[in-house]
Amino acid sequence: MAPNYATAKITMTGNRLERARQYALDDSKRKHSKIKTPFVIGAIIDLANCFDLLDKKCLDLLAVAYKEMAMTLNEAGKYLPINALFSATDFDFKKREPLYPNAGFKTHNHIQLCIINPDCIKGVFLPRDKQN
Numbered sequence: 001m002a003p004n005y006a007t008a009k010i011t012m013t014g015n016r017l018e019r020a021r022q023y024a025l026d027d028s029k030r031k032h033s034k035i036k037t038p039f040v041i042g043a044i045i046d047l048a049n050c051f052d053l054l055d056k057k058c059l060d061l062l063a064v065a066y067k068e069m070a071m072t073l074n075e076a077g078k079y080l081p082i083n084a085l086f087s088a089t090d091f092d093f094k095k096r097e098p099l100y101p102n103a104g105f106k107t108h109n110h111i112q113l114c115i116i117n118p119d120c121i122k123g124v125f126l127p128r129d130k131q132n
Contacts, residue, residue, distance in 0.1 A: 046120050
């Protein structure tokens with residue numbers, strides 16, 4: 001059976017084990033969370049052909065694609081869709097505090113990936129705390 005990618009969530013925290021633990025714990029306390037026992041699992045992921053929304057070239061491409069889609073739909077008398085494809089991801093950053101006044105960074109920023117090709121996952125592991 002193929003995995004259900006619409007509901008899969010992977011939060012990348014780089015090598016920040018404590019931040020990943022905090023995310024899992026916070027998510028488990030949400031009203032409709034499916035997480036009952038929060039824990040952290042590590043993964044080695046090859047991003048391969050990634051549409052990286054932190055990369056200016058990808059952002060520029062997205063802006064052009066949006067304009068073209070809007071024009072095409074307008075000419076066909078149709079409306080732009082509301083981003084319902086990713087409605088399962090419901091992170092509410094409005095409740096998070098800025099790191100400092102007028103900051104774009106919030107206390108709980110993270111990067112989220114949707115891995116479509118499972119071959120990109122090269123391995124998984126249980127992370128361990130640093131040894132002194």
